[in-house]
Every structure is written in C-alpha cells, then in structure tokens.
C-alpha cells in the first residue's frame with residue numbers, strides 16, 4: 227500500500243507520499259511522471275488540501291445490499307449516476323456550510339475511487355488498472371430538496387457539499403474495506419464495501435461507457451444504511467479502512 231496527499235507549504239502546492247508520520251514531497255504529477263524528493267515534512271508543517279484535482283465527481287446512488295433491504299427497495303439492475311460540481315469539493319478540516327434554501331442537510335459516508343488513467347469504454351475485467359486508489363468522501367445532501375426536485379443537482383451541489391480526502395491509498399482491495407460515519411463522536415453508519423451491489427470494477431466500467439474518465443476523477447460509490455441530518459456546530463467524520471479519517475465541521 228502507498229498513501230498520497232496534496233498539500234500546501236508556504237505558497238507552494240505539492241503532492242506528497244506518506245511514510246509513517248512524515249510526508250515526502252513529490253515533484254511532478256502522481257498520475258503521470260513524478261519523483262519523490264528528499265524534502266520531508268511533518269503533518270504540523272503543512273496544510274492538507276483535497277487529495278487531487280478531479281475534472282468531475284461522479285456519484286452512485288443506492289449501492290449497498292443491506293441498505294436496499296432496510297429501505298425496502300429492490301436491487302437496481304444498473305447503477306444510478308449523478309454528478310457533483312468541483313465547486314462543491316471541500317478539504318479535510320474544512321467547514322460544511324448549511325445553505326439557507328434547505329431545512330434538512332444529511333451526511334452520506336462513501337468510499338471514493340480515484341481514477342488513474344484515461345478510461346473510456348472499458349470492461350469490468352480491465353477496470354482495476356484504471357483505478358489509482360481510494361479516498362473518503364461525504365456526499366452531503368439537502369434531503370428536502372432532493373425529495374422536492376426531480377433532478378438531484380440542487381440537493382447535491384451546494385458549495386462545500388463534497389468533502390473528500392485526506393489521503394489516497396493505493397494497492398488495497400477496494401471491494402473489502404470497512405466504512406464508518408461518526409457524528410459528534412457517535413458511530414452512525416458502519417458497513418464494508420463487500421456489501422456493494424455493483425463492485426468497483428463494474429462501477430468504473432459502467433461510468434466509462436457513459437463519459438471518459440480522466441486521471442484524478444472521482445467516483446463516489448454510494449452510502450450504506452444510517453444516513454442522518456446535521457446541524458451547525460457538528461463534527462462529521464468519514465472513516466475508511468486503510469485510508470484514514472476525513473473530518474469536517476458544520477456551520
């Protein structure tokens with residue numbers, strides 16, 4: 227397993243590779259050519275940014291079997307996809323801003339796949355080589371607006387509604403990861419990606435047959451049972467095994 231972050235030190239933005247408590251600065255692009263330099267920082271020296279710069283954030287609707295069973299929905303025949311705009315992206319530690327338009331904003335803990343190379347019309351059997359790694363994502367949703375609108379764009383797209391990070395982990399089994407959401411210190415969602423309706427390869431293949439995926443693009447893989455509302459002052463943590471904890475506060 228390798229772990230990467232994107233960070234700011236003074237005015238310079240770089241990728242870094244994590245080695246225990248130390249971040250080794252990378253020169254170049256983790257999705258292309260790069261080298262690990264001998265410049266190292268501790269976490270207290272740097273500011274963590276979103277782990278990559280996607281051209282799109284694709285999200286999958288219902289994708290956990292237990293969640294489907296508990297809400298009484300039949301298993302979908304194909305993934306439901308929607309998009310979140312890049313302006314919704316929020317770094318680890320950033321504040322989720324509650325919009326005036328909504329009376330109910332919910333968290334949704336998700337495992338996010340990070341695409342490593344251009345993927346168009348690929349088959350599930352070849353999908354693994356296009357996945358660079360995984361990170362944590364919170365698919366923050368204005369639930370009242372989602373129910374009111376036919377399209378989910380408004381409900382899913384407010385600024386700060388897509389916290390992601392803090393790091394990207396590579397070389398792990400993306401279809402067997404524990405995922406947890408912790409709301410003000412209390413666990414509210416707890417599952418494992420082995421409960422996926424569509425596994426990571428099927429998801430990447432499906433989306434690549436709709437739109438070309440570019441390096442750094444994000445696919446959020448759906449949320450397990452236990453979603454719930456947030457209020458100002460809350461702390462929300464999305465914890466994914468082998469990745470870490472994405473923490474954000476709400477205002």
Ligand code: MG
Nearest residue numbers: 334365448449
């Ligand atoms: Mg979701």
